[in-house]
Amino acid sequence: MDIAAVNLLPYEDFVNIFGNVVEKCPIIPAAVWSRRPFVSVKAFEAAINEFIDALPESGKEGILRCHPDLAGRDLKSGTLTRESQEEQAGAGMDALSSSEAARMARLNEEYKKRFGFPFVICARINDKAAILQQLSARCQNELAVERARGIEEVKKICHLRINTLLLSDGTFKL
């Protein structure tokens, strides 16, 4: 699907297809649909990023809170979104040793207690070791730094999800 085809989508189809490019935040593509026509995929992505950047800090924290923990309860119970399941499995989050799993759970809790939102990192460009190292290091950051850092990661996840949708024909039917 190219950008011309994206621009022709009625909003119902648009939200169905792009509804999870930002995890569990279909309101973002629903809002950004008003910005059509997009001159390119890059412009479509820029519209999403501008919408996110224009949110108050509480809205940005809300986006972070829509993300499941890495190797958390949703992964164990099979209730992750399809995208998140693939990303977490690709980074080995479903194959942690018991000591790695215990460390991840402890650090995830420490992070959430400190900041009031979950640790978010783009799992598709990090492996297990990098994720654990980042989780531990980022627990030390200040709130404002970490809020901005989490949002940067959301944008990377979004970029890769859009690429997957637009570069792979046949993943969805209109």
Ligand SMILES: NC(=O)N[C@H]1NC(=O)NC1=O
């Ligand atoms: N918490 C968190 O980072 N979650 C995620 N990261 C990612 O790439 N996919 C996710 O679900």
